[in-house]
Amino acid sequence: MLKKMKKQPNAQHSFSIGGVVSAIQNPDKRFTLLLWAAALVVPLICCAMLFSLISDSVLAFGEFGIFKFITSSQWSYTEGHESCGALPFIVGTLESTFLALFFCIPFSLTVALFVGEYYKGRKVAAVFGTITDLLAGIPSIIYGLWGFYVLRPIVVALGLSEQGSCILTASMVLAVRIVPYAASLSAEFIKMVPAELKEAAYSLGATRGEVLRTVVFPCAGSGIFSAFILAIGRALGETMTVTMRIGNTNQMPTSLLSTGNTMASIIANQFGEADGLKLSSLFAIALILFTLTAAINLIGKILIHRAQIR
Amino acid sequence: MVVLAALMSVPLLAILGKVAVEGVKNLTPQFLFQSTPTTYQALIATTSGTAIPGGIANGIVGTLLMLVMASIAAIPVGIFSGVFLAERHDTIFAKVASYMTDILQGTPSIILGIIVYAWIVIPMRGYSAIAGTVALGIMMLPLIVRSTEEAVKMLPSSYNEAALALGGSHFLTVCKVIIPSAFGQIFTGTLLAVSRIIGETVPLMFTALGCAVVQWNIARPMSGVPLLIWQFFNNPTLQPLLWSASLVLLIIVLLLNVSSKIVANKWKI
Numbered sequence: 001m002l003k004k005m006k007k008q009p010n011a012q013h014s015f016s017i018g019g020v021v022s023a024i025q026n027p028d029k030r031f032t033l034l035l036w037a038a039a040l041v042v043p044l045i046c047c048a049m050l051f052s053l054i055s056d057s058v059l060a061f062g063e064f065g066i067f068k069f070i071t072s073s074q075w076s077y078t079e080g081h082e083s084c085g086a087l088p089f090i091v092g093t094l095e096s097t098f099l100a101l102f103f104c105i106p107f108s109l110t111v112a113l114f115v116g117e118y119y120k121g122r123k124v125a126a127v128f129g130t131i132t133d134l135l136a137g138i139p140s141i142i143y144g145l146w147g148f149y150v151l152r153p154i155v156v157a158l159g160l161s162e163q164g165s166c167i168l169t170a171s172m173v174l175a176v177r178i179v180p181y182a183a184s185l186s187a188e189f190i191k192m193v194p195a196e197l198k199e200a201a202y203s204l205g206a207t208r209g210e211v212l213r214t215v216v217f218p219c220a221g222s223g224i225f226s227a228f229i230l231a232i233g234r235a236l237g238e239t240m241t242v243t244m245r246i247g248n249t250n251q252m253p254t255s256l257l258s259t260g261n262t263m264a265s266i267i268a269n270q271f272g273e274a275d276g277l278k279l280s281s282l283f284a285i286a287l288i289l290f291t292l293t294a295a296i297n298l299i300g301k302i303l304i305h306r307a308q309i310r
Numbered sequence: 311m312v313v314l315a316a317l318m319s320v321p322l323l324a325i326l327g328k329v330a331v332e333g334v335k336n337l338t339p340q341f342l343f344q345s346t347p348t349t350y351q352a353l354i355a356t357t358s359g360t361a362i363p364g365g366i367a368n369g370i371v372g373t374l375l376m377l378v379m380a381s382i383a384a385i386p387v388g389i390f391s392g393v394f395l396a397e398r399h400d401t402i403f404a405k406v407a408s409y410m411t412d413i414l415q416g417t418p419s420i421i422l423g424i425i426v427y428a429w430i431v432i433p434m435r436g437y438s439a440i441a442g443t444v445a446l447g448i449m450m451l452p453l454i455v456r457s458t459e460e461a462v463k464m465l466p467s468s469y470n471e472a473a474l475a476l477g478g479s480h481f482l483t484v485c486k487v488i489i490p491s492a493f494g495q496i497f498t499g500t501l502l503a504v505s506r507i508i509g510e511t512v513p514l515m516f517t518a519l520g521c522a523v524v525q526w527n528i529a530r531p532m533s534g535v536p537l538l539i540w541q542f543f544n545n546p547t548l549q550p551l552l553w554s555a556s557l558v559l560l561i562i563v564l565l566l567n568v569s570s571k572i573v574a575n576k577w578k579i
Contacts, residue, residue: 031481038390039403042455043410045448049417049425056428110314128319130571135322137502137567139509141536142556145543146325176321230416237418239512244543264420264512271424271516283428286421297416298409 057284075250092260103175108183116190136180144244147173165247182231189223226303233296239264263289333557341365372532380447392458415452423513439532442518457499461492494577505566511536
């Protein structure tokens with residue numbers, strides 16, 4: 001299809017000043033130009049975003065130094081003694097994210113197997129698929145409310161935490177938030193495992209567990225792995241659910257039951273009243289968060305492309 | 311195994327149940343057509359034992375207005391960009407743009423919120439619905455680009471070739487053949503994108519800010535249903551309204567989700 005397109009005189013491929021001038025005269029080339037312009041919007045937004053994140057955080061990085069900003073664990077804004085380090089928030093983010101992933105893996109894997117392998121094509125699977133889709137669609141603030149009014153009393157009653165606000169509760173809500181996403185993505189990859197391979201294994205006398213272990217997981221493994229990586233990317237940036245449950249203290253989290261703050265929640269909490277150096281520090285945290293999520297998403301997508309090609 | 315999978319639906323049922331049971335109590339016509347009460351009005355109503363007056367009309371109007379404006383901006387750009395990325399998927403520019411779309415899609419909404427704050431709220435010297443619209447539009451764009459790209463890539467190349475062979479220009483081919491045949495999927499993707507951004511609170515917190523009355527001026531601060539939920543959550547006297555507002559939001563989101571499923575089944579290629 002593409003080779004034929006290229007032979008068409010109107011499907012202009014090169015891009016130069018002369019091309020632009022002639023394009024304005026030709027309605028069809030004008031349309032090609034329009035497509036180009038539309039496609040430029042997203043990269044432009046991305047670059048502009050990166051640029052303004054960097055330019056807004058220069059002040060904080062200049063004041064504290066990049067390395068010190070990342071490794072210092074002090075966050076205070078008393079006049080004259082400003083010191084800020086993002087370490088507690090980075091640790092809080094990573095801790096809550098990986099804890100959420102830990103809760104998420106058994107659930108999403110079973111749901112994915114359920115939908116993609118055991119009951120593939122049956123009504124039960126369709127119902128579960130719809131349920132996961134709906135769960136994925138619920139706004140995060142409603143998850144936050146649920147965490148506050150339903151999950152928190154349970155945590156308090158279990159005696160895990162007095163207030164019910166701690167990294168553990170936050171990551172539980174976070175897990176509920178990312179399970180549907182990870183489940184539906186991994187189900188796609190489990191569905192893609194060729195039936196011949198499975199049938200061959202069954203005909204050799206393999207049990208269902210053996211087929212899962214020796215055929216399905218090796219085949220779909222990289223896809224499932226990338227699904228979890230993308231789920232991590234989701235969890236890193238999740239703001240509302242975490243802000244409502246994590247306790248919002250600026251100390252280094254010492255245990256799973258201590259309160260803390262994530263990078264997203266510190267921005268959400270303090271951005272409203274911030275200015276000057278503090279604003280710049282918050283932008284610096286946003287830059288770190290952006291880099292982290294962008295890297296994780298890129299890795300996840302590249303892995304997915306590889307898995308799909310295979 | 312079945313047990314674990316069934317456990318997964320417990321949160322859904324718990325969330326739906328809690329929101330429905332608590333939300334129905336305050337859900338009256340006046341809840342949908344009146345603005346939020348002030349804390350003082352709510353306090354008086356609570357102490358005198360009557361129901362809290364007012365509702366979330368300001369949020370509904372704000373959400374709809376910002377959503378419509380964001381859609382008008384993001385949908386055409388997203389569809390054209392998606393068509394471009396699908397048609398030229400082997401060029402370097404398209405590959406880079408495709409990865410950029412992934413990055414933008416994965417960007418946490420809080421970052422979009424503060425970026426739009428830096429881009430629009432600071433130069434305009436005030437929070438406004440325009441800023442909220444831009445934030446929502448940027449969130450929506452990559453979702454539409456992605457779904458259009460996937461839909462166009464799935465079309466058989468014979469469609470394109472037939473249209474071009476009949477003498478159709480590139481413009482006519484895209485507008486009369488490619489987009490209409492992929493319409494079902496594009497529409498589904500758009501509905502899902504709308505349903506995803508309709509519940510977004512964070513990008514609105516630092517852009518549209520919120521407003522206690524129905525606001526039609528897009529250069530002024532405006533409220534949204536998720537913003538009102540956040541406001542009710544933080545204000546103990548207004549908490550009875552919390553669940554009804556959540557119920558309204560949840561109904562809208564679920565309706566959009568279900569209708570996108572129906573559309574997807576109807577318009578399968």
